[in-house]
Every structure is written in structure tokens, then in C-alpha cells.
Amino acid sequence: MNKFKPCLFWNILLTLGLGLGFLIIDITGCSGQVVPNTAFSVQNCWELSIPALPSLLNPGNFLQLEPALTGGLLLNGEGAWIFANGGRLVFADTVQLRLDGNEPVVSNRLNELYFTLNPSDCFFLDVGKQVLNTGAGFFLNPAGLWPEQTAVRQERATPPEGKVLLRGEYLFPNLTMAVGWAPQLAWAEDGDAVLWKYFGSPQKTALTWAMVSGGFAGTDLSVLFSYGGQWKTGLNLAKVWGDQLETHCAIGWEERDESQSRQLNKLFCALVEEETGASPPPLKATTAKGSLKALFGGHYTFTGGENLIIEYFYNGSGLTRKEWERVLPYLTTNTVLASEAQNYPVVAARLQRAIAFFAEAGFPGLLRHYGMIRFYKEFRPHLAWEQMAIQNLVDQSGLAIFRLSYEQDRYSLAFEVQIPYGKKESEFGLLTGERQLKFQINAGL
Amino acid sequence: MERSIRCRAWRHRFCRVIMVGLFLCLSFAQTGGASAETAAEILRRVDESRALRPQFAFEMALTAYQSGEEIDRYTLAGYVRIEAEKAQTLLYFLDPPKVNGQKMLMRGDEIWMHFPKTKNVIKLSPIQILLGEVANGDLLQIGFSSAYQCRFLSDGEAADHWCLLLEARENEGANYQKIILWVDKETALPVTGEFYARSGKLLKRVLYQDYQIVLGKPFAMKVTIHDGTQPDRYTVMQYMRLVEKSLPVNYYRKEYLPRFTYVPLN
Numbered sequence: 001m002n003k004f005k006p007c008l009f010w011n012i013l014l015t016l017g018l019g020l021g022f023l024i025i026d027i028t029g030c031s032g033q034v035v036p037n038t039a040f041s042v043q044n045c046w047e048l049s050i051p052a053l054p055s056l057l058n059p060g061n062f063l064q065l066e067p068a069l070t071g072g073l074l075l076n077g078e079g080a081w082i083f084a085n086g087g088r089l090v091f092a093d094t095v096q097l098r099l100d101g102n103e104p105v106v107s108n109r110l111n112e113l114y115f116t117l118n119p120s121d122c123f124f125l126d127v128g129k130q131v132l133n134t135g136a137g138f139f140l141n142p143a144g145l146w147p148e149q150t151a152v153r154q155e156r157a158t159p160p161e162g163k164v165l166l167r168g169e170y171l172f173p174n175l176t177m178a179v180g181w182a183p184q185l186a187w188a189e190d191g192d193a194v195l196w197k198y199f200g201s202p203q204k205t206a207l208t209w210a211m212v213s214g215g216f217a218g219t220d221l222s223v224l225f226s227y228g229g230q231w232k233t234g235l236n237l238a239k240v241w242g243d244q245l246e247t248h249c250a251i252g253w254e255e256r257d258e259s260q261s262r263q264l265n266k267l268f269c270a271l272v273e274e275e276t277g278a279s280p281p282p283l284k285a286t287t288a289k290g291s292l293k294a295l296f297g298g299h300y301t302f303t304g305g306e307n308l309i310i311e312y313f314y315n316g317s318g319l320t321r322k323e324w325e326r327v328l329p330y331l332t333t334n335t336v337l338a339s340e341a342q343n344y345p346v347v348a349a350r351l352q353r354a355i356a357f358f359a360e361a362g363f364p365g366l367l368r369h370y371g372m373i374r375f376y377k378e379f380r381p382h383l384a385w386e387q388m389a390i391q392n393l394v395d396q397s398g399l400a401i402f403r404l405s406y407e408q409d410r411y412s413l414a415f416e417v418q419i420p421y422g423k424k425e426s427e428f429g430l431l432t433g434e435r436q437l438k439f440q441i442n443a444g445l
Numbered sequence: 446m447e448r449s450i451r452c453r454a455w456r457h458r459f460c461r462v463i464m465v466g467l468f469l470c471l472s473f474a475q476t477g478g479a480s481a482e483t484a485a486e487i488l489r490r491v492d493e494s495r496a497l498r499p500q501f502a503f504e505m506a507l508t509a510y511q512s513g514e515e516i517d518r519y520t521l522a523g524y525v526r527i528e529a530e531k532a533q534t535l536l537y538f539l540d541p542p543k544v545n546g547q548k549m550l551m552r553g554d555e556i557w558m559h560f561p562k563t564k565n566v567i568k569l570s571p572i573q574i575l576l577g578e579v580a581n582g583d584l585l586q587i588g589f590s591s592a593y594q595c596r597f598l599s600d601g602e603a604a605d606h607w608c609l610l611l612e613a614r615e616n617e618g619a620n621y622q623k624i625i626l627w628v629d630k631e632t633a634l635p636v637t638g639e640f641y642a643r644s645g646k647l648l649k650r651v652l653y654q655d656y657q658i659v660l661g662k663p664f665a666m667k668v669t670i671h672d673g674t675q676p677d678r679y680t681v682m683q684y685m686r687l688v689e690k691s692l693p694v695n696y697y698r699k700e701y702l703p704r705f706t707y708v709p710l711n
Contacts, residue, residue: 131564133564136567213700218554220699238567382517409542
């Protein structure tokens with residue numbers, strides 16, 4: 001079976017980005033002591049999208065996508081001020097100016113704004129919006145506070161957005177303990193809503209946590225307990241073996257959310273009943289008291305400097321193979337229906353139900369077993385090659401990413417290709433319409 | 446007659462023994478080391494010369510060259526704390542802008558890095574490259590004695606240099622399987638080193654240069670590291686400033702790394 005379909009250049013998403021960045025050092029006139037890590041950067045990014053190939057989510061090019069040019073400016077600013085008493089103020093913000101519509105649209109996202117108090121040498125108190133990232137996983141962090149924040153996403157996206165929280169951290173001689181609380185902050189996720197437009201994302205549930213971290217025999221260890229409506233516990237381990245190998249694992253267990261389980265089963269039953277007429281049993285993951293997710297991985301550095309990361313992810317809340325095979329016929333039927341224009345309303349309604357199910361189930365990441373690999377090599381001077389693959393080990397579909405970058409002190413150039421592969425009736429086969437070609441330039445003054 | 450012959454023979458043998466003994470003593474005096482100082486003692490003197498103070502800080506420029514052309518350059522600030530012959534080092538990357546704000550903590554043989562973009566602390570292996578020919582573990586190496594056992598290598602010895610063979614001790618965090626170190630006999634300061642991998646492959650050659658008196662001790666302000674297989678590739682570690690500076694012991698914790706920021710050396 002040919003898993004890699006060739007990238008068809010007339011059906012690709014072309015992204016052209018132009019970025020300008022400049023660094024300002026030593027801003028004076030501010031209260032407190034200024035530290036030389038205050039920075040501003042400006043990016044100018046444009047994307048050209050070209051109609052995608054038909055897939056099970058776009059049968060017969062039903063969505064009638066047309067070429068579209070989108071883009072604008074991103075202004076990123078960040079700074080840190082340290083006061084004589086050891087306190088600290090940290091600020092990071094992103095302003096976006098969209099220029100692809102009839103009128104320019106300005107929006108803002110406050111990434112971080114928090115105070116740190118240092119009542120004693122070993123005790124720190126953080127108040128405000130802050131990015132907290134834990135876990136050694138490169139692709140995923142199943143034992144983290146907010147698992148969606150991972151290194152691979154943040155290397156490619158705009159600066160990460162923090163959470164509004166209150167946190168206390170105490171450094172004991174051999175371990176560290178932190179307790180924290182992030183309140184529920186709800187507002188409309190609407191382009192016109194002021195908070196959404198200028199402050200950032202809401203926090204849908206409150207979260208309270210305690211974390212203990214330390215190390216023994218060269219192994220980093222952290223244990224997390226949190227409650228945000230459901231109990232969650234997590235364990236992170238990382239260790240370096242010899243000179244070249246780092247291994248890590250992250251294991252998280254989360255109590256099942258009854259209302260989410262009911263909703264997911266309702267959507268699943270609706271799909272299967274409509275297709276087969278018979279009501280299926282509830283999803284296996286929704287019958288257990290909780291779900292286990294685990295990531296095991298390693299990072300090997302070759303003597304020439306190349307890096308290889310391999311990770312395996314077990315998703316205990318995912319669909320089993322049999323459950324997935326019940327969903328696929330619902331999608332393949334759409335392909336038959338979409339061949340006649342009179343069926344378009346029916347196809348639209350069916351696609352809406354399918355997308356709602358996928359969104360609830362967590363797509364991509366629907367099934368249970370995934371393998372990830374990343375290879376990185378630097379060619380001097382300043383040239384780097386990176387290739388990644390994320391593969392569903394159940395249906396053998398996946399996403400391959402290739403990236404070539406050239407970086408100087410104040411500018412960089414990157415060329416990236418993303419190719420989903422696999423059968424049409426597979427998880428990543430649903431993304432075969434999402435082949436992407438990205439070309440990005442960032443320049444600094 | 447017979448008695449006088451035996452006496453002469455005895456005196457002859459005695460003189461021969463004295464002459465051999467004198468010759469050996471002179472030989473030991475000339476080598477000046479085998480009996481006057483052991484290899485381990487010399488290595489300890491080398492280590493002492495590299496440990497300026499229990500706590501000190503530096504600013505350093507790392508410049509990578511290929512075929513004589515500069516291809517990359519980092520400027521970073523480092524803060525060192527030495528306790529029980531083990532060094533803890535904090536690094537803050539200052540320049541260029543692409544690495545500004547990155548932080549690294551080295552404690553014993555463990556290394557962590559914090560990237561401002563991902564806000565995450567990750568564990569690194571010593572062999573991962575800092576820049577050019579400089580691996581993370583190279584900056585860890587304040588002293589050799591704890592990680593290597595040492596003996597003289599007579600093949601490499603010269604009139605003014607000792608040649609020491611350092612072999613990695615098990616489980617002591619040695620970054621290299623073997624090091625051959627040439628040490629100046631007069632000053633007990635390292636001059637040149639060859640660093641070998643477990644496979645026996647020569648990984649790098651190091652030159653210790655530009656010794657200056659810093660904080661009361663001679664210190665190599667310039668260290669040039671040549672690639673073992675491609676001599677036209679080399680990296681220069683140039684210390685720009687070295688000062689005595691102490692930071693709270695809490696700073697040398699991986700949990701503190703996200704909070705750590707540049708502390709001016711003045």
C-alpha cells in the first residue's frame with residue numbers, strides 16, 4: 001500500500017510569511033530595575049490557500065473551497081522588571097492587525113501579565129496571567145496541567161497564552177512544592193466581545209492543583225494532583241543515560257466527566273443509528289471511572305550533533321478499532337450521496353453531525369495508539385533540516401512534516417511541507433485535503 | 446693476594462652500585478615528577494588553577510569558525526558555584542537575539558535548558574552541542590580529578606610539559622572516555638588536550654591560551670577547540686570578564702530556572 005501520496009502542487013496551501021523583528025535593549029524610565037530581556041518583534045504574515053483535494057470530510061469537493069489570501073501584522077512585546085525586594089513584573093502581549101478584509105481588524109491577546117512576590121529566599125507567590133509548562137514530552141504532555149501546551153506546537157505558533165492564576169511555590173532543599181488555583185473566567189468567544197478581543201481566551205472551568213517535583217539518582221520526577229470538576233493525577237519522569245540518550249515518560253489519569261461522556265455517546269449513537277438503524281453500546285472509554293494517558297519517549301543525540309526524538313502515546317480516552325470502524329461507514333456514505341447535487345442539504349447535515357462528534361472526541365487524536373518521531377540536523381552555517389511524523393498505529397495513517405530553515409542573527413527563512421498520508425478511510429486520511437506548503441521569512445532590524 | 450683481589454672486586458661492585466644509584470637519582474630529579482609529584486597531584490593542581498573562587502561569574506564569547514571564517518557567535522553570562530569539588534553553573538544567553546533569554550543549568554553531570562519561547566525546562570545530554578565544537582558538557586568541566594583517573598604518559602612527555610593520560614572513572618559523569626593532557630611543568634597549567642570518545646575516536650583538540658592573572662590566579666582567557674576530524678572547524682571560548690560573584694543557592698535548581706534572569710556582573 002502506498003502510504004505517501006505525492007504532494008500535488010496545484011492542490012496545496014501556500015503560506016507566505018514575512019516577518020520583521022527587532023530587539024530593544026535597556027528600556028529606561030521604568031520603575032524598578034530593568035533587565036536586558038525586553039523585546040519587541042513585528043511579523044508580517046500572509047497565507048494563500050488553494051482548494052483542497054476531496055476527502056471524507058469534503059466529499060466530491062462539496063465544500064466548494066476557493067482560493068483565499070489571508071494575512072496581517074503581528075506585534076509581540078515582552079518585558080520583565082525586577083524590583084529591589086526581589087519582586088518581579090512580567091508582561092507579554094501580541095497585537096494582531098488583520099489586513100485581508102474590507103477593513104483592518106485589530107485584536108489583542110495578553111499572553112502574560114503577572115507579579116511575582118518573593119517573601120523569603122525559598123518562597124514565591126505568582127499572581128496574574130502566566131504561562132506554566134510542565135512535562136518532558138515533545139509532542140504531548142498527558143501529565144501536564146494544560147496538556148494542549150506542548151513544545152512542538154509552541155515552536156511553530158505565536159507565543160503561548162497563559163492562564164490567570166494564583167500560585168505559591170516553595171523550594172525545599174531536595175524538592176519543590178507548588179499549589180495553585182486558576183479561576184473560572186467566562187466570556188463569549190466572539191469577535192465583537194471586548195474581553196475576547198483584547199484580553200484573550202476564557203477559562204471555562206476553575207482548576208486547583210498541587211505539584212511536587214524533585215530528583216533522585218539523576219532522574220527528574222514530578223507528581224501532580226488537580227481538580228477542575230474531575231480529579232486528575234499525573235507523573236513525569238526524565239533521565240539522561242550516558243552522554244547521548246535522554247528518556248522520559250508522562251502518565252496521566254483523569255476522572256471521567258459524566259456530562260461529556262453522555263454528550264459523546266449521544267453523538268456516537270446518532271451517527272451509528274442513522275447508518276445502521278441499530279443502537280450501539282456506549283463507547284468503552286465512557287464506561288470506565290477514568291481514562292489513562294501515557295507517553296514514553298527518548299531523545300538521542302548523535303556524535304555529529306543530530307537529534308532524534310521517538311515517542312509513543314497511549315490514549316485511554318480514544319476510540320477502539322471496532323468503534324472507529326462503526327463511524328467510517330457514515331462518512332463513506334456521504335461520498336456516495338454527494339455525487340448528486342440534490343443530496344447536498346442531507347450531506348451538509350450529516351457532515352455537521354460528524355464534525356460535532358469529532359470535535360467532542362478530540363480530533364486528531366481519536367484512537368488509542370500513536371507513534372511520533374522527529375529528526376533534526378544542522379548543516380553549518382545556519383541551515384537546519386527537520387522531519388517529523390505522527391502516525392496512528394491502528395490504521396497506519398499519519399502526518400509527515402518536512403522543514404528546511406536558514407537562520408541568521410536577525411532574520412530567518414523557513415520552508416515547510418505537511419503531508420497527511422494513509423487510506424481515505426483513516427483518521428489522517430480525513431486530512432488529505434489539508435496538505436500545506438509554508439514559506440516564511442522573518443527579518444529583524 | 447686472594448683477599449686483596451676479593452676486596453678490590455667488592456669495592457668495584459660497590460662503586461658500580463653507587464654510580465647506578467646516583468644516575469637514578471639524577472634521572473628522577475630531571476623528570477621532576479615521577480618521584481617528586483604523582484600524576485594525580487599534578488591533575489589536582491590543574492583543577493585548582495581552574496577553580497578561581499568558590500563562586501564566580503563570567504561573560505564569555507563563543508565563536509565558531511570554519512576555514513578561518515566566523516560562522517556563528519554567542520555571548521553568554523555564566524555563574525559558577527563550586528561545592529565539594531562539584532561545580533554548578535548557570536548560563537544566560539545574551540546575544541544574538543535568536544538565543545537571547547535562553548538559560549541553562551548544569552549541576553554535576555545533569556543539564557537542563559529553559560527556552561523562553563516554550564517556557565519549558567527540558568533535560569539535555571552532555572553531548573548536545575552548545576555551539577560549534579563546544580558541547581554542553583565542556584562548560585561543566587571545572588575539574589578533572591573527580592571524573593578521571595590519571596597517570597603519566599611517557600610517550601608524549603617533553604622537556605617542559607608533562608603528558609597525562611586521563612581515563613574516565615565509572616559513573617562519575619565523565620564526558621570523554623579518555624583525555625590526553627599536556628601540562629606545563631613550571632606552572633602546572635594545561636597547555637593542550639586531546640579528547641576521545643568511547644570508540645577511541647578523537648573528538649576534539651583543545652588549546653589553552655592567553656593566561657592572565659585573574660582573581661589572583663593564572664587563568665586561560667582563551668580556549669580554542671578544534672574538531673578532531675576536521676581541523677578547519679574550530680570554536681573559540683573567549684572569557685571577557687571574570688569576577689567574584691555569589692548567587693543564592695536556590696538559583697541553582699531546575700525549578701528556579703524559569704525565574705532566573707540575567708544578573709549584571711558589576
